[in-house]
Amino acid sequence: MNYDLPAEHQALRETVRDLxxxxxxxxxxxxxxxxxxxxxxxxxxxxxxxxxxxxxxxxGGGGAxxxxxxxxxxxxxxxxxxxxxxxxxHTSLGTSPIVLFGSAEQxxxxxxxxCSGRRLAAFGLTEPGSGSDAAAIRTRAAEQPDGAWVxxxxxxxxxxxxxxxxxxxxxxxxxxxxxxxxxxxxNGTAGYEPGPPLHKMGWHASDTxxxxxxxxxxxxxxxxxxxxxxxxxxxxxLDGGRISVAAIGLGLAQGAFEQALAYxxxxxxxxxPIAKLQAIQFKLADMETEIAAARHLLYHAAWxxxxxxxxxxxxxxxxxxxxxxxxxxxxxxxxxxxxxxxxDEFPISRFYRDQKILEIGEGTNEVQRxxxxxxxxx
Amino acid sequence: xxxxxxxxxxxxxxxxxxxxxDTKRLVRSGENTLNRYDRHAIEEAVRLRExxxxxxxxxxxxxxxxxxxxxxxxALAQGGDRSVHLADDGLSGxxxxxxxxxxxxxxxxxxxDLIVFGQQGSDAECYVMxxxxxxxxxxxxxxxxxxxxxxxxxxxxxxxxxxGYETLEVSLPAVISVSDAINExxxxxxxxxxxxxxxxxEVLSLADVGLAAGDVGVDGSRTHVxxxxxxxxxxDSVKLEDDGTAAEKILAFLVERKVVx
Ligand SMILES: Cc1cc2nc3c(=O)[nH]c(=O)nc-3n(C[C@H](O)[C@H](O)[C@H](O)COP(=O)(O)OP(=O)(O)OC[C@H]3O[C@@H](n4cnc5c(N)ncnc54)[C@H](O)[C@@H]3O)c2cc1C
Numbered sequence: 001m002n003y004d005l006p007a008e009h010q011a012l013r014e015t016v017r018d019l020x021x022x023x024x025x026x027x028x029x030x031x032x033x034x035x036x037x038x039x040x041x042x043x044x045x046x047x048x049x050x051x052x053x054x055x056x057x058x059x060g061g062g063g064a065x066x067x068x069x070x071x072x073x074x075x076x077x078x079x080x081x082x083x084x085x086x087x088x089x090h091t092s093l094g095t096s097p098i099v100l101f102g103s104a105e106q107x108x109x110x111x112x113x114x115c116s117g118r119r120l121a122a123f124g125l126t127e128p129g130s131g132s133d134a135a136a137i138r139t140r141a142a143e144q145p146d147g148a149w150v151x152x153x154x155x156x157x158x159x160x161x162x163x164x165x166x167x168x169x170x171x172x173x174x175x176x177x178x179x180x181x182x183x184x185x186x187n188g189t190a191g192y193e194p195g196p197p198l199h200k201m202g203w204h205a206s207d208t209x210x211x212x213x214x215x216x217x218x219x220x221x222x223x224x225x226x227x228x229x230x231x232x233x234x235x236x237x238l239d240g241g242r243i244s245v246a247a248i249g250l251g252l253a254q255g256a257f258e259q260a261l262a263y264x265x266x267x268x269x270x271x272x273p274i275a276k277l278q279a280i281q282f283k284l285a286d287m288e289t290e291i292a293a294a295r296h297l298l299y300h301a302a303w304x305x306x307x308x309x310x311x312x313x314x315x316x317x318x319x320x321x322x323x324x325x326x327x328x329x330x331x332x333x334x335x336x337x338x339x340x341x342x343x344d345e346f347p348i349s350r351f352y353r354d355q356k357i358l359e360i361g362e363g364t365n366e367v368q369r370x371x372x373x374x375x376x377x378x
Numbered sequence: 379x380x381x382x383x384x385x386x387x388x389x390x391x392x393x394x395x396x397x398x399x400d401t402k403r404l405v406r407s408g409e410n411t412l413n414r415y416d417r418h419a420i421e422e423a424v425r426l427r428e429x430x431x432x433x434x435x436x437x438x439x440x441x442x443x444x445x446x447x448x449x450x451x452x453a454l455a456q457g458g459d460r461s462v463h464l465a466d467d468g469l470s471g472x473x474x475x476x477x478x479x480x481x482x483x484x485x486x487x488x489x490x491d492l493i494v495f496g497q498q499g500s501d502a503e504c505y506v507m508x509x510x511x512x513x514x515x516x517x518x519x520x521x522x523x524x525x526x527x528x529x530x531x532x533x534x535x536x537x538x539x540x541x542g543y544e545t546l547e548v549s550l551p552a553v554i555s556v557s558d559a560i561n562e563x564x565x566x567x568x569x570x571x572x573x574x575x576x577x578x579x580e581v582l583s584l585a586d587v588g589l590a591a592g593d594v595g596v597d598g599s600r601t602h603v604x605x606x607x608x609x610x611x612x613x614d615s616v617k618l619e620d621d622g623t624a625a626e627k628i629l630a631f632l633v634e635r636k637v638v639x
Contacts, residue, residue, distance in 0.1 A: 007447070007448060007451060007575065008451075008571060008572050008574070008575065010448070011448070011451060011452065011455060011571050011574070012568065012571050012572075015455075015565055015566055015571060018565070019565050044565075047567070048565055048566075048567045048568055049567045049568035049569050050568055053568060057569045062567075062568035062569060062572070063568070063569050063572060064568055064569075064572055068568070068572075072568075
């Protein structure tokens with residue numbers, strides 16, 4: 001057993017931390033306030049190989065492992081969750097379906113631009129009427145005599161589908177009664193329209209939209225993997241996605257903890273820094289303890305995946321734990337900030353708003369518990 | 379073209395500097411890292427390779443303890459092609475005279491067209507290593523280079539001086555130190571970070587570069603620190619609590635001292 005992070009991973013953490021603190025940090029508040037998608041930052045991350053960390057370098061990706069990916073996302077979320085989810089959704093939800101299930105032609109056509117971050121990819125499973133209950137999707141893709149597909153339906157809450165550099169969305173659709181398949185729809189395809197950006201509680205600088213498909217025709221070659229594999233494919237995609245959402249929870253908690261620690265040492269009440277009050281010290285001690293536990297859970301899940309071992313259960317544990325841990329940590333971090341924590345001039349209020357989605361997206365806390373319990377065989 | 383970039387390992391600049399009262403040396407046992415001024419030197423070498431000197435080979439050269447591998451990897455991730463690392467216990471306690479002798483001995487093993495330094499070390503802040511090494515190698519030297527252009531076998535440089543800029547031409551081979559205004563170092567890419575360990579690393583001992591123990595370290599040094607003390611606190615400082623009139627008071631203070639008219 002070796003608990004030392006390899007030197008490369010440490011160097012990666014240092015680099016992403018430096019970038020997050022010095023390039024993203026200074027603009028995070030403004031991007032959030034103005035709900036501006038961070039195009040320039042995505043460009044810089046792409047040039048560094050960070051828009052496709054676990055994908056081969058030959059394809060423009062970072063050529064690194066899942067642990068590297070988790071560390072990069074964690075460090076981004078320590079400063080700004082909107083940027084972190086943009087990277088995570090693009091990598092785990094948008095690009096990985098094509099890496100995992102794409103044909104040689106699909107990989108050649110899409111991966112160089114996606115792995116390098118010149119184009120963004122999205123994944124559309126959720127619909128206005130179905131989220132956790134993914135089997136209840138209504139979007140249909142009807143096969144045409146020439147093999148093409150005509151898609152009709154709506155998707156909801158989709159990340160990265162409508163930015164200036166969005167290139168495609170992979171959607172899950174019914175290709176027959178009780179049969180789901182995934183299809184690639186390129187931006188600009190007639191009949192496919194990303195709606196206006198949704199107004200959200202947090203993740204303001206991340207792109208979230210409803211998508212509409214009306215007689216949207218895509219060629220036969222846009223079917224992802226074998227017909228009828230839609231369900232199995234998205235379950236596998238979501239397993240991987242849980243690692244990156246857990247990394248966001250961990251990074252957000254770490255960032256909130258550090259802000260609370262710094263604030264507690266500089267804020268005086270009753271003649272001394274509030275960090276000298278035992279009530280505050282206990283909060284800080286709890287935070288550090290739980291964050292340390294979360295990091296072990298997450299890195300273990302990444303470690304398993306990197307070794308090609310079953311990792312889905314570990315990823316669910318990490319996702320559930322970090323979702324709830326980040327809630328507790330950011331809540332107490334705002335508490336430690338007192339009234340200033342409620343003001344937008346301190347980043348902690350943004351962290352508070354950015355946290356809640358981590359308990360909802362890519363499997364709610366409840367669904368995560370269902371998955372974990374299923375793993376117990378009960 | 380062969381370029382050497384000399385880099386230094388320094389104590390983490392965010393940690394407080396401590397002096398060991400017995401040895402009177404900077405304590406280097408904490409976290410160490412690549413001197414931030416050297417990132418500008420590596421970046422400038424990489425820009426030459428990307429621009430006027432395609433195919434240029436960039437060697438990262440350092441005199442540092444054997445434990446400096448993180449610093450070496452950082453410099454390589456930033457764009458160096460290989461590292462040449464003189465690591466020998468006998469080097470401990472070297473001053474500028476001894477360190478420049480060691481560096482010059484390492485550099486003399488190869489025929490570099492250009493040797494690039496950062497402007498200063500963030501630990502000792504001496505600013506003179508480039509000049510000292512150039513003197514030992516009998517090469518022309520330009521310090522505080524704020525812009526450069528390669529022109530055949532010479533380098534046109536803009537040099538930052540107190541009164542403005544000097545424009546000079548220096549023939550290669552030469553030694554330069556670059557100012558931290560010369561460029562904005564880019565972040566290393568993920569493949570570069572992951573690939574740093576796999577680049578050629580050459581680790582040398584004093585014997586490998588033809589030096590004896592007495593040439594470097596405490597024995598080879600010409601300076602000896604006999605005592606260290608804090609600078610006297612300045613008695614004439616004025617502390618203002620801003621009650622809304624601080625700006626006026628500061629202005630009056632500056633006018634009185636004829637700093638502003
Ligand atoms: C900002 C944002 C970005 C998103 N990005 C994407 C994206 O890129 N792609 C995509 O496909 N989706 C995306 N989503 C959708 C997200 O994955 C869903 O919101 C999530 O899966 C929950 O689905 P729902 O909203 O339909 O809630 P519902 O499924 O309606 O759940 C409502 C409540 O019921 C509970 N519940 C449901 N079923 C059960 C059960 N069996 N047992 C116990 N409790 C249950 C849930 O836990 C929850 O508390 C995004 C959502 C948001 C808010």
